[in-house]
Amino acid sequence: MKYSKLNLAKEAIAHKGFVKKIPDIFRMVNMWRKGIYPVKSIDMILPLAGLLYVISPIDLIPDFIIVAGVLDDLAVLSLAIPKLIREVDKFLLWEAERKYTTNDAKIIDAEIV
Secondary structure (H helix, E strand, O other): OEEEHHHHHHHHHOOOOOHHHHHHHHHHHHHHHHOOOOOOHHHHHHHHHHHHHHHOOOOOOOOOOHHHHHHHHHHHHHHHHHHHHHHHHHHHHHHHHHHHOOOOOEEEOOOOO
16 A cells, blocks of 8 residues: 555644644654654754743843843744744654554655645
8 A cells, every 4th residue: 555745744734733733742752752753853952942941931131121021032932933843743744654654555755845
């Protein structure tokens, strides 16, 4: 049985939105931490560090400085969230490939843009 990577990607990602992908983020981090999910450490650490920076009470520009304090958090979020969503989408594709890869199944390579 043959599966197209394009169809696998559509099924795996199914654009749920960021809030609904939060359980997938925790699963991805847990599998990466255990060494099951192969990904560069920097691709996982940077978005997670960005989220921790926003949550943390320690900032480069304190939040009590009304405009600038919020803008630095928004700038970090605008970089961290899209990177994290891309990584989750890659994880979901990897997970779907793993699910469908058996002895009788074959994954057809296709470039996803």
